[in-house]
Amino acid sequence: MQGMTIIVKKITQIMAPVIFLFGLYVIVHGHLSPGGGFAGGVILAAAFILQILSFGSILPSLRREEVWLELLESTAVMGFLVISGLGLLLASFRIFFLNFINRGTVGQLLSGGIIPLENIVVGAEVCAAITTIFIALTVYQDEVTQ
Amino acid sequence: MEVYLIIVLVLMILGSLYSLNARDLLSAVVSYGIVGFGLVICFLLLQAPDLAIVQVLVEVITLIIMIAVIKNTTRKELFTGYDAKAFVSAIVAVIFTILFFYVFDKMTGVLTGFGQHLTRMSTAYLEGAGVTGSANLVTGVVFDFRAYDTLGEATVLFTAVVGVLTVLRLKGKKKGK
Amino acid sequence: MIVYILCFLLFLIGLYGVVVKRNLIKIIISLAIMEYSVNLFLIMVGYISAGQAPIINEEVSRTGPFVDPLPQAMILTAIVIGLATTSLLLAIAIRLYGKYGTFDIRKINHLKG
């Protein structure tokens, strides 16, 4: 897959970090406003997809990134299990997914106990998954159809 | 309110019909986009902003992936006339339609009208903000009341990624050195 | 009630596509349409007329009841899973195209049995 013209490349250089930051904002504020791990994770993936589409794909570097993304995804799923397992541990094996952190007041940034943590973990997982799927479908597809 | 929904739904139905009958696969994919973006507007009208955000992004990414898939192919849907299999399929489709209409007719007895609430559990979830400490009640349900569901979702996503890589990767990673 | 019927019609169109169409991409599109209609139906069941989005916010004055958050939470996960499964189907379709050079399932005879 080739890259696009210089206009698209320059605008991508400026806009991709902004999209990424907005995704982080949506994830972190998931328990206060619309959004959350799923929406934010897809926005993060969109920033990476924009970069891949505009700069074109160089197969070796994308393969290396794919390994990192797989690692991130596995770590995220693991983190979700660890958070829930900690709840199980602290509730002396009675409640899975115990909300073991102080919940704070509704409407503050630091509230909701483990909910923001789970938001972050799920966001990382969705981002890694969708970017990996995109890389596989657009890059390997060229190999397959030739 | 309901009128807007009906207009958007009719548009979605027209888009899906065109999408299924188009000869060029590219125009089929583009008019399939009508259905997805119409769904976004429906979600916004039905007061589900979380879903609207997710749906609009997922729709864009689905369209990009689909266009990337059909870009290098022949793209034309060749029409080679009906055969026996198509005949059987049509009969199956009619039977299924009648069956679904029967079920729908039965179901409408249980359904209340549009806008009147049905599920009894929701009051418990609505008071849940005090329990979970999350101002966004949807996030509260996803990550606290029904966290098992989210765990299952993560597993399914992981499995799907592994499946895509398994199907598509031609050369595996080099073993050893 | 007419909204439910239109939603059901959308589902039936998807079903028609899955059963009658002979192109793999068309079949995948039909499956996605069916999925969308089911999502929409569940959200409609959870809607309360003049309801508000289920987000507690001190600045907005509460005039009506909240919409039911349970179906929204269910569909939120279903949408992302839908993207993943659609991609899996597309991956298999690409593989078949690479092997047989066509998306038409009538020509992919070796799949039989």
Added chain:
Amino acid sequence: MRYVVLFIIMMLLWLAFTWNLQTPNLIVGGVASLLTAVLFGRSFLRNTVKFFQPQRYFWIIIYLFVFIWECLKANFDVAYRVLNPAMPIKPGIVKVKSTLKTDIGRTFLANSITMTPGTITVDVIEDDFYIHWIYVSSEDPKVYSRKILGRFEKYLKRIFE
């Protein structure tokens, strides 16, 4: 250098998104901006010194007014051509050489040309701009390049170079 500038811009954007100055928000914003800077700093713009030169911001404001004025004029021109029953259009693609040296300046020039009605940038190859024009008023390269680019080029040169 690029990383630091990107971090500062992202932090300002974060504050604009959230609009509060409590400590948790600042810490979370700092971490988020740091992550963005680390991941995207490699592909960010070069020559970030230009962000700290205040006269460029002054010229951006001037350029905005110039651009809006040109846009209005072009709007009326195109409206006249469309509404006139004789349809006095003479479309064609012209090749114009720009004197801008930086890529970012060329990008903004191309986008400005596209956003004014009547002209569309078809492609940019090195410093040649291929522009589709609704009324090709002259065949002389000097005249039409002044007509199309001259309006914007001198301001963009002050902003980006």
